[in-house]
Amino acid sequence: MNRLLGDDHAGHALRAPSRLHSFNRYEIKYLVPSERLPALRAELAGRMDSDSHGADGGYGVWSTYYDTRDLRFYWEKIEGLKFRRKLRVRHYGDRTNVGDDTTVHVEIKQRVNRVTQKRRVAMPYHLARDLCDGRRMVEHDPSQAAFLEEVLELISMLDLRPVAMTGYQREAYVGRDADVGLRVTVDSRVRGRDRDFDFAADAENRLIVPARLSVVEFKANERVPYWLTDLAARLNMSVVRVSKYCQSVEAFGRAPRSIFHVPESKPSPDSETVEV
Template identity: 30%
Template sequence: MLLRREYKYLVPNKYLDDIRNEMLPFVETDRFASACENNQYTVRSIYYDSPNLDFYHEKIEGLKIRKKLRIRGYNKFMDDCVVFLEIKRKRENFIDKHRSKIYYKNLDDIFYTGDLDSYIIQSDADSIKNAQRFFFHVNKKLLKPISLVVYEREAYFSRFDTNIRITFDKNLRYYSLPLFADLYEDNILKPAIKNHFVFEMKFYQGFPEHFSKIINKFQLIRLAVSKYSICIDADKELRPTSNKKFLALGNPVWKDKISRKEAI
């Protein structure tokens, strides 16, 4: 299987318009983004981690092979909106994903019953298998919802190779120890990083010289940027208290705001 490469850059906001203008002759707006206001959409992810924040520490320590588990939704709440159970694996600069669909309204039920056949939307042959992978890791490591990570995304693809995808992720914000009910709540969010955006390029074989020239022109330095890790670092209360106090909580969801508060 051919794995996708992912390059990331943390860029000052003051360069956003200039970089976008340099890119526009070579890209088309993503179809999903073009259907949204201002040609951007909102990405909402509830990230899971272990009682000791293993996934966070694997990133900080620079492990070459690591993974993240998250529940991902988009834009605003609507009746019958769909979210995704995702595992994102990273092998150095290469990434792959396993994801399955579920109606947002059924999240509590699937976590409490484990009934994948009843709640997973079987849109392809791997839907159930991917959900099984997700819950295997959740249950094995006693994973908990640690951080709701939200941002606006501009998404483009190359005019000359649709496998090359460019995104600008802006206005990164977070909420720690979220409930499922918090996924679409904007009034609880806190800024994670105010003066920068994350510029990402995803591709398989390589990308053309004109993209390299733009990167060099703005002296962008490729970094191992993790929006989840940035949000953990932004919460001064979460990191010092989480390592010991999550251990007693075995269920992979917060039952309510009281149980969540007791964890901190």
């Protein structure tokens, strides 16, 4: 059943994208067992360059997601709406070192038919909290005004609040030559929590995707090259519809587990709660 009220257009009036730090991409996701990752890495390294920020095993990615009391954004994703969005605050790196002046990104990620659009601004963490939690406009460059006003209006109109946090270790590869614009990410040890949303909080995080699986994404401006889809076929990689945000919401019992939920493995040391 569609959980969106037909007369409730709050938030959907805010569809015009700002030009600030925006890009469109097609994204394809896979769940890849750990034993297939060496072959995947070897193929990617032969045709792509490592992300400049991803040396020595990659980098951490931590995101706090905002939603309504009745999880409107979650249900938009589950029900496959052609237009849907998420609001999040994201940090790249070691979350334990995050302080008031650490740079984070306030980001709207939205889906329009098959195209993923991202718009974001970078700012100190204390300003991001003032904007998203304090619901007040913050100091900004004039070029950021339209986007920040959109974020603030979205938060106020829909009464958004922090709902879930996700974190994982990311390896990233970028295309070269004819594949400029192509990006492949490998996200491992996908964790989450449902409280204590300060990035640096001394809080417990739990694996929300089995440790033996990594989320691999192919991201392209126009189309994914044939060599990459052929590689996926050779490695028996199956396309999945998985959302780390939805996975976290369901893992902590805030919504019934959907048909897209990645089930936990049988209990093992790798699938236990982890502290990070």
